[in-house]
Amino acid sequence: MPIPYLGGVHPAAHKENTRRKPIVPLDPAPKQVMIPLTMCTDGGADPVVKPGDKVTVGQVIAVPREEGVFVHASVSGRVTEIGPRPHPWGGQWDAIVIENDFQDTPCPDLPAPVDWERMNREEVIQRIREAGITSMGGGAAATHRRIRQAVGRVDTLIVNAAQSEPYITADYRLLLEKGDQVLQGVQMLAKLLRANRAVLAVSGEKLNAVEFLERRLRRRKRAVELITVQNRYPLGMEKQIIRAVTGKEIPPGQEELDVGCAVFNVATVYMMRLALLKGVPLTHRIVTVSGGAVTRPRNLWVPIGTPLRCLLEAAGGVREQPAVILTGGPMNGVVQQTLDAPVVKNTKGLICLTEAEHAPAVQPETVCVRCGHCVSACPMNLNPAFVYRAIRMGEGHRLPGLHLEDCLDCGCCTYSCPSHIPLQSLVRQARTILAEGEASQ
Ligand code: SF4
Ligand code: SF4
Structure with missing residues (x-):
């Protein structure tokens, strides 16, 4: 029985267009990627490459300022320019432009997988920073900073896979296709935080994923609780998911850690696991391309920095002129003025709404x-x-x-x-x- 939920709305989910679409690599691959130096709300990065340099997939191309994270090449090829480019958050921001050589040459200097349980906790946190991990569910906070703040202060870790925004099914497909890895990632993060309780929160409508994960949990006896919460928007918000899962209210002016909870997005946890166990930095992400104006809605595995235009082309383009194009979902997404803006680490969806879908808002x-x-x-x-x-x-x-x-x-x-x-x-x-x-x- 899904846990009921206070407030919120129940907009039409519109997920049926993509919920059965497996995650497929973007095809054709982009000729060029534009990787912004700012993709993390805790600080930007300074380039360590220059025009003319050859780069490989996963190579560090910018180092962080302040509490930010490292930035990596998502394709192999040659750096052609560093300068202002459209950013999906709005305006123009400096980006490293890489011409793709279509060889996908992996970086020879990727860090080796680590026995993270034997490592010093601060070294593990540093590894997560070096892998460029940020929140991928909408916010773009540095994951290493959030982990560092939360260690020892958290009783309950909640990994949020509820994804209540209409149209977006990226996390649902991740649960279905990489469920074991997600569960392992949840356990790893709980250990890292010294949390007593690890919860994977899924919305009630993701029935297939819930059944699949329940089978996995029974077989593997993993110490992760699977909790289904009522499908209402907004469930991505930390205060909401904490209230839905634990019943705890966060008093005004306080934050999640003050009530002993920490919330991480499921895609972030999946990428953190890859970084620690495989040495793979965050160079790609799943993006749902959907909306009534899209010819063939789908879930794509996309190199960071790919122009939004390439995603739409891979989805067969538009069958009618969109009334509005957004990154993220229609409730809380950012309206895009140009498809030249690139995919960044928190781009979970590219949504093209028809006039009829958009009309209620205008x-x-x-x-x-x-x-x-x-x-x-x-x-x-x-x-x-x-x-x-x-x-x-x-x-x-x-x-x-x-x-x-x-x-x-x-x-x-x-x-x-x-x-x-x-x-x-x-x-x-x-x-x-x-x-x-x-x-x-
Ligand atoms: S936008 Fe603010 S005021 Fe409006 S429903 Fe959401 S939380 Fe309440
Ligand atoms: S009309 Fe709109 S603003 Fe007024 S009470 Fe109803 S929902 Fe609120």
């Missing part, structure tokens, strides 16, 4: 009818209707005390509003007003 706004749907939908118990009134009536003094710092930016309020009020944007605006007010004090 209907004209009418007045608030005080139905309370936004309040019921808010997974953080906030009151977006109060924010609407405060902003639209110029009553900014009413904003403090609404606990807007807890907003997850999930968009459930906008989705649920029958008056098509852009509540999520208004909450963002309110948070900016509050932040500016604090800064000027």
Whole structure:
């Protein structure tokens, strides 16, 4: 019986187009990749190659600043340029451009697999950093930093494979196709963190994957709990998944570690295992290409830095002009202005929506009818209707005390509003007003 869940919405899943599509390598491979020097929210990287240099798959091409991670070549070939390129997070950011020689020559200096259980914990964490591992579920935090902060402070490790965003099935396919490796990765991370309990959280609708993993767990007797949670959006958010799995609330102003929990995305854990057991750095990821405008939706194994255009071509292009193109899902994704932007480490989906799919989001706004749907939908118990009134009536003094710092930016309020009020944007605006007010004090 799936664990019920407070708030959230249940948008049409639209996963049937890709849930039975196995992960296949991108074909044809890209002629050129553009690997941004910023793919981690904990810091960018400085290049250690220059135009003209030959590179191999997995070779370090940039070293981190601050708490960032190492960056690796995802194809073999020659560096042609280092300069600004479109970034899927928005704007132009410096990237290393590599012309693919289509040889896929592996780097001869890849680190050897390690007996990680005998290694010093800090050495293992450093290995994870050198392999360039970041969160791959949406955020892009450095995994080594999150592990370092969590060691000894965590009772429950939750590996999140719920993936509640519509259209995206990348994690579902990973569970089905690499279930054993995922379970092993969960156990490894639990040991590394010294967590007593290791949970793999899967949404109730992933029935095939749940049955498959249950069989695996029975056979292998792995110390991992499989928990199915109700399929509602947003389940990717840490506070939500912790509440769904453990029943613990994170008080305002506190974080997951304060309640003894740590949440990692399943793809991140899979790549961490590969880095430690095989010495393989993060050079590729699974991307779901879907949406009503895509001719042949699919799940692709893609070199980091591949232009989004190549993914769409591999999926047969578009059968009608998309109304909007997003990376990530339609609820929380980033609208893309150009398909020249590359796949980065947190690009889980490329979604091309038709006018009909996108239309609900662009209907004209009418007045608030005080139905309370936004309040019921808010997974953080906030009151977006109060924010609407405060902003639209110029009553900014009413904003403090609404606990807007807890907003997850999930968009459930906008989705649920029958008056098509852009509540999520208004909450963002309110948070900016509050932040500016604090800064000027
Ligand atoms: S107020 Fe924030 S947390 Fe609540 S539904 Fe809206 S976007 Fe989500
Ligand atoms: S959902 Fe929309 S119409 Fe209903 S109370 Fe909230 S803001 Fe008003």
